[in-house]
Amino acid sequence: MRHIFDAELTQLGQDLAAMSRRVEHAVTSAGTALLTADLQLAESVIADDLAIDAIERDLDERCVLLLAQQAPVATDLRVVVSSLRMSATLERMGDLARHVAEVARGRYPRVAIPQSLTGTFAEMHDAAARVGRRTTTLLTTHDLAVAEKIERDDDLLDELHRDTFNATLGPSWDGTAQETVDVTLVGRYYERFGDHAVSIARRVTYLVTGDSEVAAR
Amino acid sequence: MRHIFDAELTQLGQDLAAMSRRVEHAVTSAGTALLTADLQLAESVIADDLAIDAIERDLDERCVLLLAQQAPVATDLRVVVSSLRMSATLERMGDLARHVAEVARGRYPRVAIPQSLTGTFAEMHDAAARVGRRTTTLLTTHDLAVAEKIERDDDLLDELHRDTFNATLGPSWDGTAQETVDVTLVGRYYERFGDHAVSIARRVTYLVTGDSEVAAR
Numbered sequence: 001m002r003h004i005f006d007a008e009l010t011q012l013g014q015d016l017a018a019m020s021r022r023v024e025h026a027v028t029s030a031g032t033a034l035l036t037a038d039l040q041l042a043e044s045v046i047a048d049d050l051a052i053d054a055i056e057r058d059l060d061e062r063c064v065l066l067l068a069q070q071a072p073v074a075t076d077l078r079v080v081v082s083s084l085r086m087s088a089t090l091e092r093m094g095d096l097a098r099h100v101a102e103v104a105r106g107r108y109p110r111v112a113i114p115q116s117l118t119g120t121f122a123e124m125h126d127a128a129a130r131v132g133r134r135t136t137t138l139l140t141t142h143d144l145a146v147a148e149k150i151e152r153d154d155d156l157l158d159e160l161h162r163d164t165f166n167a168t169l170g171p172s173w174d175g176t177a178q179e180t181v182d183v184t185l186v187g188r189y190y191e192r193f194g195d196h197a198v199s200i201a202r203r204v205t206y207l208v209t210g211d212s213e214v215a216a217r
Numbered sequence: 218m219r220h221i222f223d224a225e226l227t228q229l230g231q232d233l234a235a236m237s238r239r240v241e242h243a244v245t246s247a248g249t250a251l252l253t254a255d256l257q258l259a260e261s262v263i264a265d266d267l268a269i270d271a272i273e274r275d276l277d278e279r280c281v282l283l284l285a286q287q288a289p290v291a292t293d294l295r296v297v298v299s300s301l302r303m304s305a306t307l308e309r310m311g312d313l314a315r316h317v318a319e320v321a322r323g324r325y326p327r328v329a330i331p332q333s334l335t336g337t338f339a340e341m342h343d344a345a346a347r348v349g350r351r352t353t354t355l356l357t358t359h360d361l362a363v364a365e366k367i368e369r370d371d372d373l374l375d376e377l378h379r380d381t382f383n384a385t386l387g388p389s390w391d392g393t394a395q396e397t398v399d400v401t402l403v404g405r406y407y408e409r410f411g412d413h414a415v416s417i418a419r420r421v422t423y424l425v426t427g428d429s430e431v432a433a434r
Contacts, residue, residue, distance in 0.1 A: 063298075064294065064295075064298055067284060067294055067298070068290045068291070068294050071288030073285045074285070077281065077284055077285050078281075081280075081281055081284070081301070084298070084301065084302075085301075085305070088302070088305070165398070168394050168397075168398055169394055169395055169398065173394055175394075177385050177386055177390055177392075177397050178386055180385075180394050180397040180398060180401070181382070181385055181386065181397060181401045184397070184398045184401045184402060185401060185405065188402065188405065
């Protein structure tokens with residue numbers, strides 16, 4: 001029994017990492033689609049989000065089955081409950097990548113982001129792509145140095161998010177209302193994307209260290 | 218044992234309903250603070266959100282304890298896992314109410330919402346307050362007619378959310394960039410608030426009917 005259960009826990013970890021790889025791909029493609037007004041790429045992100053949702057449902061069903069059949073305790077229980085939560089978080093991260101892609105699609109053939117903010121959003125895109133990649137690495141390796149890097153990327157995303165407000169609310173802003181709306185929403189999507197990655201980083205830290213204060217922060 | 222477990226499940230349900238009552242109070246107060254630029258009310262929503270977060274942590278700890286000590290199966294297991302998820306959702310709804318209050322506080326002594334959109338946001342406020350109230354009722358009674366009403370309120374919130382875009386992007390919009398940003402964000406907060414309530418409505422429906430298709434929608 002124990003042998004089978006260990007294999008199932010390992011599989012759960014691998015599936016979470018695979019789900020994260022799709023989210024990483026989604027956010028990277030969505031940002032590229034946004035910055036280059038690439039309609040086809042935006043469409044592909046939007047279509048692929050259904051697959052991420054399906055993985056979440058499948059993962060959740062297996063977590064509930066594991067709880068019912070194995071009645072895990074202690075660390076094993078923590079792993080299963082954390083997996084349930086992390087799959088929900090990854091699903092939301094996929095949604096946010098899709099939302100970025102939807103803005104790109106909605107403004108095509110124009111680039112949604114006005115030129116004065118291209119640099120800021122290119123930095124947000126880089127930070128979010130890094131967050132996506134590091135989340136996959138963290139779920140694969142449980143290396144807490146990576147969790148720390150995700151927190152720093154999130155700080156950067158928060159700072160860039162503030163920059164977008166300073167821009168739209170500053171005296172030199174001459175964007176249209178559509179541009180103001182798009183900058184506001186996409187900035188918020190990236191900011192939330194970082195928050196969700198941090199919640200995963202803290203859950204993994206909790207699993208590794210057993211320090212529940214970290215997960216509650 | 219069974220007797221104690223039943224008591225604990227009942228307590229879990231009551232705690233979720235109590236948490237929902239706080240969220241209902243938060244969203245109602247936040248909307249009032251927004252529409253009337255009531256600084257004190259906004260501050261109270263922001264401060265009270267910490268209590269909602271604390272309830273979530275407490276509820277989650279007890280769910281994990283129940284899983285470890287009782288190893289529930291079948292319906293009992295579904296109840297505990299759903300409680301874990303619904304507490305996370307209620308916590309997010311509390312955050313969104315807080316975000317509305319933060320906008321109200323940030324613009325004080327001005328009203329954040331421009332006069333041309335007061336009617337739309339008053340309707341959003343009413344719908345969100347109703348959603349909050351109905352979520353509490355649903356968690357208390359498990360009456361699926363209430364779940365259905367939450368879906369209708371959410372449809373209305375989506376429609377009002379579209380109205381805000383039609384306004385800010387329409388030819389007669391003469392709001393400042395700050396007003397465009399605020400309308401965009403608060404509209405989004407209300408729209409998400411409705412989505413989260415629908416996810417609770419579907420989880421309760423799933424618990425009552427056992428139809429997992431509903432929860433996955």
